[in-house]
Amino acid sequence: MKSILFLLMFLPCFSNAQSVFATDTLNIENTGKTQVSKLYCDSLSCTFLIIIPDEVKAHYHATHTENIFVLEGNAIMKLGKKEIEIKKGDLIIVPAKTVHSVLNQGNKPLKVISVQSPFFDGNDRILIDN
Numbered sequence: 001m002k003s004i005l006f007l008l009m010f011l012p013c014f015s016n017a018q019s020v021f022a023t024d025t026l027n028i029e030n031t032g033k034t035q036v037s038k039l040y041c042d043s044l045s046c047t048f049l050i051i052i053p054d055e056v057k058a059h060y061h062a063t064h065t066e067n068i069f070v071l072e073g074n075a076i077m078k079l080g081k082k083e084i085e086i087k088k089g090d091l092i093i094v095p096a097k098t099v100h101s102v103l104n105q106g107n108k109p110l111k112v113i114s115v116q117s118p119f120f121d122g123n124d125r126i127l128i129d130n
Contacts, residue, residue: 045117052110058101058128064116066094073110076103086110099128 035051050056058078074087078101079094085105086092094100104110 039113041119043119045115046120048114048116050112050114052102052104052112054104056102058099059125060097060099060128061094061116061120061124062126063096064118064120064124065096066100067115067117068092068094069113069115071111071113073104073106073108075105075110077101 033053034056037049039047039049041047052073052075068086068091070086070088070090070092072088074085077084077086077092078099079092080098080100084092086102102110
């Protein structure tokens, strides 16, 4: 429990991590808007800084669990059949095979840390047609 609290206390320090720790940048939405920067990967997990000006379309991960920590902003997240408001300081755990999406509700981009486990290369992101 202490290690989780330690991590949550220091995650806000990553708000500038994109320029300091980023090793790769991907455009996962193909809109030129959402920015995904890889902060760290090993064989067990990958950690990303994601900046979302508008939305992340509905998708799921067949074999990955995703942990999302909100650094800045607020949004509506659909998580399975639930719709929840997320804001700075929230931690959301998305189990494998759970459909999820995000709609930014603020005037500034939503910034989150996303930890995917196991190792994530983007191939386990399955878009849902609405």
